[in-house]
Amino acid sequence: MATPPDRPDQPTIKEQRAQKRAAQLEAFKKKEAAAKRNRLLGIIAAVVALVLVVGTVATVLVLNSIPSQREVISGDYEDRLQLYPDLDATHTDTRVSYDQSPPVGGPHNPAWLNCGVYDEEQQNENVVHTLEHGAVWIAYDPATTTDDEIAALIALAPDTYTVISPYEGLGDAKAISAWGAQRLFTEVDDPAVEDFLNEFWRSPSSPEPNASCTGGVDGPGRVS
Structure with missing residues (x-):
């Protein structure tokens, strides 16, 4: 095989x-x-x-x-005027988140801020109570506003029923506010600022017109 x-x-x-x-x-x-x-x-x-x-x-x-x-x-006074009707005017001891910045009304602290000039930021809830009494609030950004501009704002404002204070975050703008109304501006000699004062300073449309602007609380940094 x-x-x-x-x-x-x-x-x-x-x-x-x-x-x-x-x-x-x-x-x-x-x-x-x-x-x-x-x-x-x-x-x-x-x-x-x-x-x-x-x-x-x-x-x-x-x-x-x-x-x-x-x-x-920028623009005409009426076009630039911001109005906020039907704001709540109740008192609260808590902090409030406002829809406007700076605020123009709403729930606020039982103590109002005494009118005057301040070089430090103030608590919104106290200033809003002051607006309820018919005051106006002129706010400016301390990072963009010169000393001369601040002096011009102080000279422009009425001696009573006015709060002037810094308010961070406005940028180049400044704000003049009353209860339920606000105008933004950039130039301190803007004629619309006087128009706003003529219409809203001690306005009878505020919830408590001509209530006291003194006898409340002094915030930090009061100058006058």
């Missing part, structure tokens, strides 16, 4: 199946890894897109608010 020729060992069927399963498993792992990378990239792209959208919306809101402020700084 002839001897079978020599030949390399062939894997058994069982070994062939094991090799096939190993190859399939490796291919599956590579496919899953690729899918995971794609999912991760998709999540990152979505987050970046969301951040861009939020940033764009915030930018648009800020940019849209700038012209509205400029509109009330």
Whole structure:
């Protein structure tokens, strides 16, 4: 009988199946890894897109608010006058989050701020009570207002029923406020400031017109 020729060992069927399963498993792992990378990239792209959208919306809101402020700084007196009717006039011992800045009315502290000139910021709730009595409040940003401008505001204001004080965050604008009314301006010689005083100083439309502007509390930094 002839001897079978020599030949390399062939894997058994069982070994062939094991090799096939190993190859399939490796291919599956590579496919899953690729899918995971794609999912991760998709999540990152979505987050970046969301951040861009939020940033764009915030930018648009800020940019849209700038012209509205400029509109009330320049223009005719009536166009620039901001009125806020039907404000709550109740007393509260708590701090209040006002819709306007500086506030022009709303719930306020039982103690009013004595009228006068102050070189430090005052508590809103006390000033609002003073507005309730018919006073006006001239506020300026200490970071952008010169000493000469402050002196001009003091000279412009009536000797009584007026509060003059710094108020951070106004920027280049200054604000003159009464109960339910406000005007923003940039120039201290703006004739609209006198128009506002003529209309709202000791106005009978305030909840308690001509109630006392003294005998309340002196805030910090009172000058006169």
